[in-house]
Amino acid sequence: MTPTIKDVAKKANVSIATVSLVIHNHERISPETRLRVNRAIKELDYHPSRSARGLASKKSGNIGFIVTEDHFLRSEPFYTRIFLGTEFEARQNEYYILLTIIPADFKKGDKLPRCVLEHNVDGIIIAGKVPEDIINHLVEYDIPMAFVDYYPPSENFPVVLIDNFSGGHQATQHLLNLGHKNIGFIAGDIQHPSIRDRFQGYKMALEDANIEFDAGKCITDEDYPARENGYNAAKRLWENNKDITAVFSCNDAMAIGVMQYFKDAGIKIPEDVSIIGFDDVEADLSLDPPLCTISVPKIEMGIEVMRLINDVLKDRTKSAKKVLVPVEIVHRKSTAQVKH
Amino acid sequence: MTPTIKDVAKKANVSIATVSLVIHNHERISPETRLRVNRAIKELDYHPSRSARGLASKKSGNIGFIVTEDHFLRSEPFYTRIFLGTEFEARQNEYYILLTIIPADFKKGDKLPRCVLEHNVDGIIIAGKVPEDIINHLVEYDIPMAFVDYYPPSENFPVVLIDNFSGGHQATQHLLNLGHKNIGFIAGDIQHPSIRDRFQGYKMALEDANIEFDAGKCITDEDYPARENGYNAAKRLWENNKDITAVFSCNDAMAIGVMQYFKDAGIKIPEDVSIIGFDDVEADLSLDPPLCTISVPKIEMGIEVMRLINDVLKDRTKSAKKVLVPVEIVHRKSTAQVKH
DNA sequence: AGTTTTAATTAAAACGTTTAACTAACTATG
DNA sequence: CATAGTTAGTTAAACGTTTTAATTAAAACT
Numbered sequence: 099m100t101p102t103i104k105d106v107a108k109k110a111n112v113s114i115a116t117v118s119l120v121i122h123n124h125e126r127i128s129p130e131t132r133l134r135v136n137r138a139i140k141e142l143d144y145h146p147s148r149s150a151r152g153l154a155s156k157k158s159g160n161i162g163f164i165v166t167e168d169h170f171l172r173s174e175p176f177y178t179r180i181f182l183g184t185e186f187e188a189r190q191n192e193y194y195i196l197l198t199i200i201p202a203d204f205k206k207g208d209k210l211p212r213c214v215l216e217h218n219v220d221g222i223i224i225a226g227k228v229p230e231d232i233i234n235h236l237v238e239y240d241i242p243m244a245f246v247d248y249y250p251p252s253e254n255f256p257v258v259l260i261d262n263f264s265g266g267h268q269a270t271q272h273l274l275n276l277g278h279k280n281i282g283f284i285a286g287d288i289q290h291p292s293i294r295d296r297f298q299g300y301k302m303a304l305e306d307a308n309i310e311f312d313a314g315k316c317i318t319d320e321d322y323p324a325r326e327n328g329y330n331a332a333k334r335l336w337e338n339n340k341d342i343t344a345v346f347s348c349n350d351a352m353a354i355g356v357m358q359y360f361k362d363a364g365i366k367i368p369e370d371v372s373i374i375g376f377d378d379v380e381a382d383l384s385l386d387p388p389l390c391t392i393s394v395p396k397i398e399m400g401i402e403v404m405r406l407i408n409d410v411l412k413d414r415t416k417s418a419k420k421v422l423v424p425v426e427i428v429h430r431k432s433t434a435q436v437k438h
Numbered sequence: 439m440t441p442t443i444k445d446v447a448k449k450a451n452v453s454i455a456t457v458s459l460v461i462h463n464h465e466r467i468s469p470e471t472r473l474r475v476n477r478a479i480k481e482l483d484y485h486p487s488r489s490a491r492g493l494a495s496k497k498s499g500n501i502g503f504i505v506t507e508d509h510f511l512r513s514e515p516f517y518t519r520i521f522l523g524t525e526f527e528a529r530q531n532e533y534y535i536l537l538t539i540i541p542a543d544f545k546k547g548d549k550l551p552r553c554v555l556e557h558n559v560d561g562i563i564i565a566g567k568v569p570e571d572i573i574n575h576l577v578e579y580d581i582p583m584a585f586v587d588y589y590p591p592s593e594n595f596p597v598v599l600i601d602n603f604s605g606g607h608q609a610t611q612h613l614l615n616l617g618h619k620n621i622g623f624i625a626g627d628i629q630h631p632s633i634r635d636r637f638q639g640y641k642m643a644l645e646d647a648n649i650e651f652d653a654g655k656c657i658t659d660e661d662y663p664a665r666e667n668g669y670n671a672a673k674r675l676w677e678n679n680k681d682i683t684a685v686f687s688c689n690d691a692m693a694i695g696v697m698q699y700f701k702d703a704g705i706k707i708p709e710d711v712s713i714i715g716f717d718d719v720e721a722d723l724s725l726d727p728p729l730c731t732i733s734v735p736k737i738e739m740g741i742e743v744m745r746l747i748n749d750v751l752k753d754r755t756k757s758a759k760k761v762l763v764p765v766e767i768v769h770r771k772s773t774a775q776v777k778h
Numbered sequence: 779a780g781t782t783t784t785a786a787t788t789a790a791a792a793c794g795t796t797t798a799a800c801t802a803a804c805t806a807t808g
Numbered sequence: 809c810a811t812a813g814t815t816a817g818t819t820a821a822a823c824g825t826t827t828t829a830a831t832t833a834a835a836a837c838t
Contacts (some may be wrong), residue, residue: 100557145552145555147557148492148553148557149490149493153487153493158489178518182518197536212485212532214535216486305474330541354724381720381723382724383721384725385724385725386725
């Protein structure tokens with residue numbers, strides 16, 4: 099069988115306690131003993147059993163990654179990439195990530211994820227908007243939590259957010275720089291804090307340019323951010339505003355739908371209408387023309403949130419840090435100077 | 439603190455062994471006792487500790503999902519979706535998946551993934567081609583393994599494979615049906631068993647149609663399947679074969695590059711050249727025209743391989759099952775009747 | 779030399795389960 | 809009625825660590 103701590107102890111002629119201390123780099127171990135034990139560990143190719151460790155130390159070595167099913171699947175390239183980022187960083191910190199997809203309609207009495215109930219995670223990362231109820235339920239377990247791309251109102255946790263305001267501002271500013279004055283705005287769930295901030299950025303950029311904000315040019319009531327809703331939003335936008343020369347679509351999935359609508363309507367991009375998105379997903383590059391958009395560092399967000407939770411796990415008194423990750427515009431062919 | 443099995447035992451007036459037996463649905467428990475224990479479990483909201491279970495039963499409740507870094511990132515939407523499939527099915531079977539990304543150049547002496555060394559997985563799923571060395575190393579641990587989308591030569595394991603031969607045949611047949619006779623073939627790593635099978639399907643379809651196979655119309659030596667290599671392959675193909683009217687690109691990433699080349703060369707799709715891909719990734723829909731391709735049920739593959747490993751875990755004498763998942767052509771605008 | 783400090787190591791309990799072996803109380807059998 | 813068999817449940821060891829308190833040995837003071 100695979101060697102246990104006992105085998106190492108025997109081989110190094112010490113007690114198992116000493117072996118354990120060596121493994122944890124405890125200071126009060128003489129250099130000679132340390133050497134002897136380490137040699138034994140290497141020779142036997144010993145690796146402590148995760149379960150035994152977990153039981154004795156009450157640390158599972160796992161981090162739960164919670165995301166709702168519709169977020170994960172609907173905007174798949176987005177949260178999967180954040181997940182990948184946490185995964186990368188987790189490896190550095192000797193953690194494993196337990197991906198946990200919860201239904202979007204989690205209610206008060208519902209069962210928490212199994213990994214939480216079974217004490218199989220040391221901390222939790224919550225990605226994207228989740229029902230308040232689950233957060234409230236989770237805090238009762240006083241298990242460290244960190245958020246990414248969403249932040250529950252009225253709570254104080256470490257969090258990684260996109261600099262949405264800046265993104266909205268940059269996007270709009272870019273269109274303004276190209277001479278556009280009639281800029282439509284399209285979004286899914288305007289209740290979502292991220293979207294609200296992008297909207298604020300849009301408004302602020304207009305204000306800075308002394309252009310009056312026109313609510314009639316803003317479609318913000320589509321159900322969720324998907325291509326078909328982008329299509330519909332563009333249709334409604336265009337039918338009521340033949341004067342617009344540019345559209346800022348708050349996310350790329352909808353932007354793709356927007357492009358499709360204009361194509362179907364025989365309106366040329368970017369000659370007749372400029373379009374800019376938000377997210378920078380893979381599909382943008384395959385579009386014709388490729389979509390100009392605000393690029394969000396998804397992998398980095400995952401890395402960053404993993405670091406946050408790791409900090410808390412190292413020192414639970416640590417205060418809740420908030421990180422705003424910067425976004426940047428990527429110039430592609432879907433925008434152009436306004437025609438006169 | 440959270441309740442333990444002892445608390446349940448006390449509350450139900452039985453020994454902890456009885457509680458354990460009830461949890462595992464052991465037969466030799468009277469209905470009354472069972473009821474009493476279950477009630478206590480519910481009242482206390484008791485959930486067995488994963489670590490303790492793991493230690494006592496030598497089952498971690500985890501499955502390792504191994505994939506090489508370049509596979510995972512390069513063809514991201516592909517293996518991530520397989521991963522998602524395993525994840526979905528794992529939840530049904532009360533397992534968690536530990537995603538483990540290994541370097542593509544794993545060598546003989548390299549360290550195995552931590553989850554294996556620490557006995558933190560009960561079984562392993564290997565997705566995509568991995569170095570032989572790691573497989574050889576892994577078998578020494580006699581831990582159940584199952585493969586998906588790759589199968590090591592000279593081994594006998596449960597495996598889920600795409601019906602690549604049929605896919606290659608269907609794709610080619612579709613082009614033949616449209617009247618094409620000069621059909622180019624483009625692939626990345628022709629050493630890869632999957633690609634080889636697609637190639638066989640292509641050849642066989644030609645043979646069935648009494649069209650002589652022409653190796654000059656096959657580009658199979660690009661380094662890896664990516665857009666830029668598809669672009670280059672198309673360039674080389676076209677420069678030497680101005681007579682081709684259709685291209686079967688063995689995977690969508692390359693197909694996108696192929697389309698780009700033809701566009702740049704002023705050749706119209708599908709009017710001048712029909713293109714069909716293989717995989718059916720998200721980006722295909724954003725292309726202009728949308729890419730006709732062979733659709734691979736990625737999520738289902740993940741589900742299927744998880745079932746396989748689960749079967750083995752339930753009964754380790756089970757013999758190695760092999761599953762060929764069917765593929766189907768999805769008709770989109772990138773192919774058309776050949777011009778005369 | 780005797781006492782106190784300090785450094786290094788160990789003994790042993792604890793963590794929360796599973797499970798093989800055992801027991802006590804019935805039930806059936808000849 | 810003694811014996812064997814069955815049923816329902818219990819005892820206790822085991823799983824492989826961590827960690828606290830205790831122990832020992834050596835060094836440093838009076």
